[in-house]
Amino acid sequence: AQSVTQLGSHVSVSEGALVLLRCNYSSSVPPYLFWYVQYPNQGLQLLLKYTSAATLVKGINGFEAEFKKSETSFHLTKPSAHMSDAAEYFCAVSRAAGNMLTFGGGTRLMVKP
């Protein structure tokens, strides 16, 4: 069975600081990995996905993530936080076939002025 762990349910950074949101997965086979963002009272929006091509994946809004198989990690980073980045972020994994996503518990990012 697949599982996803996001370390830190709440992360607070200052505007302009580095954003680092952690995600570790467990999977018996190389998975597909995703990061989604959810703003209040909205659905989920895809930030980026890893599908076994480049291990460094660039997404929207300046976010990127690096797939590290040896560490079973897929951490999300952004060099400089903006107030508009305040939201909840979810890491997810899927199998080779089908659209069933297994989500981590989410990390709420707060950005201080």
Next chain:
Amino acid sequence: KAGVTQTPRYLIKTRGQQVTLSCSPISGHRSVSWYQQTPGQGLQFLFEYFSETQRNKGNFPGRFSGRQFSNSRSEMNVSTLELGDSALYLCASSIGLAGNNEQFFGPGTRLTVL
């Protein structure tokens, strides 16, 4: 291109009642998945439909059911509502069944059970 739409956006029901939620996928998308989001359990997969057939099912009781129509629109039904069914129900559509497909989420239906 219009996004995923879900109706209604908000719903209030009482225990024991049943409810039907609707999801219209993006035009051309044939896969529809449903998720339940609660503060305690997070995001959990309910089921997935493709070409009117249920392809995957999550670990939910039989009170939760769904179906997909020939135009790919999907409905989910919850019977004999319990207080714990209060949640945000999210629908996602995808073009196919490959695991690396992007899933596009709707805004959700917030169900409150009193």
